[in-house]
Amino acid sequence: MTPLRGCAHWTHEAKNGPAISMMRPAPNLSRRQLLAALSGTAAAAIWRPVLAQTTRPGTAAPIAVAIRQDASGTVVFDPPPPALYRLGDRLRLTLTSELSQRIALGVRGLELREPLFRQPLERGKPVAVDVELNQAGTFVLDTHLVDDGPAKRLPVAAFAVAEAAPPHVDQDRIVLIEDASPGYLVNAQAQFELNVRSNERLRLRLINGCPRNAIALQFDDHDVRIIAIDSRPAEPFLARDRRVVLAPGTRMDALIDAARPAGSTSAVQLFDGTGPKRIGQFVYAKDPPLRAQPLPIATPLADVPIKLELASALRMPIDLSGTNWRRANDLVDKRPEPLFRVKQGRTVQLTLTNRATWPATFHLHGHHFRWLDRLDDGWKPFLLDTMLVDVGQTERIAFRADFSGSWSLECTPLSASEPRRFHWFSVDQR
Numbered sequence: 152m153t154p155l156r157g158c159a160h161w162t163h164e165a166k167n168g169p170a171i172s173m174m175r176p177a178p179n180l181s182r183r184q185l186l187a188a189l190s191g192t193a194a195a196a197i198w199r200p201v202l203a204q205t206t207r208p209g210t211a212a213p214i215a216v217a218i219r220q221d222a223s224g225t226v227v228f229d230p231p232p233p234a235l236y237r238l239g240d241r242l243r244l245t246l247t248s249e250l251s252q253r254i255a256l257g258v259r260g261l262e263l264r265e266p267l268f269r270q271p272l273e274r275g276k277p278v279a280v281d282v283e284l285n286q287a288g289t290f291v292l293d294t295h296l297v298d299d300g301p302a303k304r305l306p307v308a309a310f311a312v313a314e315a316a317p318p319h320v321d322q323d324r325i326v327l328i329e330d331a332s333p334g335y336l337v338n339a340q341a342q343f344e345l346n347v348r349s350n351e352r353l354r355l356r357l358i359n360g361c362p363r364n365a366i367a368l369q370f371d372d373h374d375v376r377i378i379a380i381d382s383r384p385a386e387p388f389l390a391r392d393r394r395v396v397l398a399p400g401t402r403m404d405a406l407i408d409a410a411r412p413a414g415s416t417s418a419v420q421l422f423d424g425t426g427p428k429r430i431g432q433f434v435y436a437k438d439p440p441l442r443a444q445p446l447p448i449a450t451p452l453a454d455v456p457i458k459l460e461l462a463s464a465l466r467m468p469i470d471l472s473g474t475n476w477r478r479a480n481d482l483v484d485k486r487p488e489p490l491f492r493v494k495q496g497r498t499v500q501l502t503l504t505n506r507a508t509w510p511a512t513f514h515l516h517g518h519h520f521r522w523l524d525r526l527d528d529g530w531k532p533f534l535l536d537t538m539l540v541d542v543g544q545t546e547r548i549a550f551r552a553d554f555s556g557s558w559s560l561e562c563t564p565l566s567a568s569e570p571r572r573f574h575w576f577s578v579d580q581r
Contacts, residue, residue, distance in 0.1 A: 180367055180422040212243070213279065218272065218294065218306065219249040225331075226250065228306045232292060234325060236284050236312045244280040248272040253297035254305065255479060258282070259400055260290040260382025260536065262517050262554050271297050271483060287314040287452075288382035289325070289356040289402045295571065297479045304331070307360040309402075318378070318406065318449040321351040321441065328368075328397075328421070328430075329360040335421060335430060343419075343431040347409040349440035354378075355405050359397035363565050365510075365539060367422040369394040372411055373433065376448075379404035383519055384452035386532035394422075398539040399512050399563065408445045413437050457534070459521060459549050464498040467491050469574070471540060471562050472507035476572030482559060490560070490574040493552045495581050500549040505540040509569060513538045514561040520550035539565075552578040 217229045232244055248254055254272040261282065272278050272294075292308040309327045317323075326343070329336045337343045345353065359366055375390040380403050387406075395403055411417055412435065419431035467490070477487060493499055500523070505511055519534035530549070540546055560574040 181424055213245045213281070214243065215245045215247070217247050217249060218254065226303055226305050228292075228308050232308050232310065234308075234310045236310060238284065238287055238312060238315055240284050240312070242280060242282045242284055242310075245277050246272060246280060247277045248274055250274060250303070252303075253480075253483075254294050255297050255483075256280070257293045257516065258290055259293050259514075260288055260402065261286060284312045286382070287312045287317075288379060288384075289358065289404055290382055291358060291360065291400070291402065293400070295362075295479070297483050304329075304362070309356065309358050309360070311356055314452060316453065318354065318452070319352065319446060320354040320406065322347070323354040323356075325356045325358070327358045327360050328366065330362075330364050334428065335361075335366075337430055342429075345431065345433045346436065347433055348436050348438055349409055349411065349413055350442045350445050351409040352446050353407045353409065355407060357395060357397065357403045357405060359399055359401050361399050363399055363512075363563060363567060364423055365396070365398055365565065367394050367396045369420045369422065369427070370407065370417075371420070372417040373407050373409070376406045377403055378406055378449070378452055380533045381519065381536045383534040384454040385534075387449070387451055388532075398537055399565070400514060400537045406449055409433065409435065410445065411435055413439070457519075457521075457551055457553075459498045459530075459551060461498060461500060461549060464500040464549060465491065465493050466500045466502070468502045468504070469560070471503060471505045471511045471513065476562060476574060478570060479573055482573050482575055487575075489557075489577045492577045492579055495552055495555050495578050498549055498551050499576075500547065502545060502547050503538070503540050504545045505542055507564065508542060509564040509566045510539060510541045511565065512561075512563045513540055514563070515548075515550065515558075516561065517554050517556070517558040518550045518552065520548040523547040523549055554578060555580045 214232065216232055218226060219229055221227050236242070246256065251274055256272060256278070270278055289309065289311050292310065294305040294307065296303065296305065307327070307329065309325045311323070311325060325338065327338055334341070347353065357368060370393045373393060375393050375395055376387055377385055377390060377395070378387050379385050380401070382402055390405070395405065397403065411433065414437045415435045417433040418429050420427045421430045481487060503513055514537050519536050521530040522535060522538065523530050538546060538548065555578045557575055557577055560576065562572045
């Protein structure tokens with residue numbers, strides 16, 4: 152198996168053999184080390200168990216949510232959309248914007264109508280969102296500007312849809328990280344605490360809500376077992392050195408067992424290439440352990456495999472620094488010819504090359520892809536919808552075009568001076 156250069160520094164647990172250690176990072180991550188590790192990857196505080204919720208927000212009438220500036224000048228969802236759902240619920244919102252610029256709205260992880268080709272949000276004009284949540288996972292309600300203009304940090308909101316048979320955990324929490332001057336916010340707070348008892352198990356839904364910052368999270372004293380990436384189940388693996396690396400927009404679900412003694416504390420640190428920042432901690436109660444022994448290793452989340460027919464795939468090279476990329480408003484207002492067309496159900500293989508001077512995040516809308524091994528002998532045991540491609544790197548991905556309609560390819564340089572760029576492709580019904 153070739154070394155995995157992304158998603159998380161990990162230890163892959165072979166089905167028939169010892170664990171295979173992969174990519175031991177340096178104790179401190181410089182910006183270059185962070186980007187090298189990432190290359191190829193991928194509101195009110197929410198501190199209550201997902202599975203303990205008894206209300207069904209998705210079955211009620213649509214919730215009115217405004218996008219506006221608060222007293223500090225920060226653009227927010229008001230009120231924040233509900234964060235917790237069950238399979239079969241509906242995401243039902245009536246959104247209104249108070250900003251002068253048009254806003255594109257999407258949901259990362261859900262195969263729903265392409266955000267750039269739906270009705271943009273305009274000031275004072277409500278837009279209804281009504282989506283059946285038939286897929287479990289961790290998702291992000293995402294916004295960005297359609298038109299060029301002064302940079303604004305637009306809001307994101309995370310929500311979870313519980314599995315029909317979720318893993319046994321004692322706490323299930325969303326951890327949404329956003330950049331804010333002068334540092335970072337976690338669930339809209341500067342610091343967070345996880346109050347635990349020894350031998351508890353937590354499910355942390357880790358989300359990089361920063362539009363252009365790659366980050367790593369390190370959990371001192373606690374093993375981190377990744378069970379899902381980008382809203383889809385993954386073959387479980389241990390994060391190497393208890394450190395998880397997240398590209399902008401990436402989501403990872405992790406199981407963590409509280410293995411420290413009663414009364415202790417343990418730090419959670421964030422790395423962004425400028426030195427570690429303590430952003431949270433585990434705080435152990437002085438009570439006896441919750442149970443005599445830790446829970447056994449959880450079984451993998453249920454998944455439906457996607458079969459890729461690479462031999463008959465449509466192959467498309469994409470230069471992430473090419474001059475034929477479009478701005479968002481070009482796709483909304485002018486609708487140029489698609490980059491390619493493909494019949495529904497056919498596999499598409501993309502070769503992503505970054506010849507620019509900035510690393511760039513690539514996001515595939517509406518579909519999830521496999522990251523292909525360099526020797527063309529397989530792919531990594533998870534699905535992604537987001538990948539960071541470093542300067543001078545080439546990565547190959549493949550996806551099955553299951554969902555008909557118009558879908559965009561998004562390229563976001565990790566530089567605030569560079570605009571988001573877009574292509575689009577059409578999936579035609581058989």
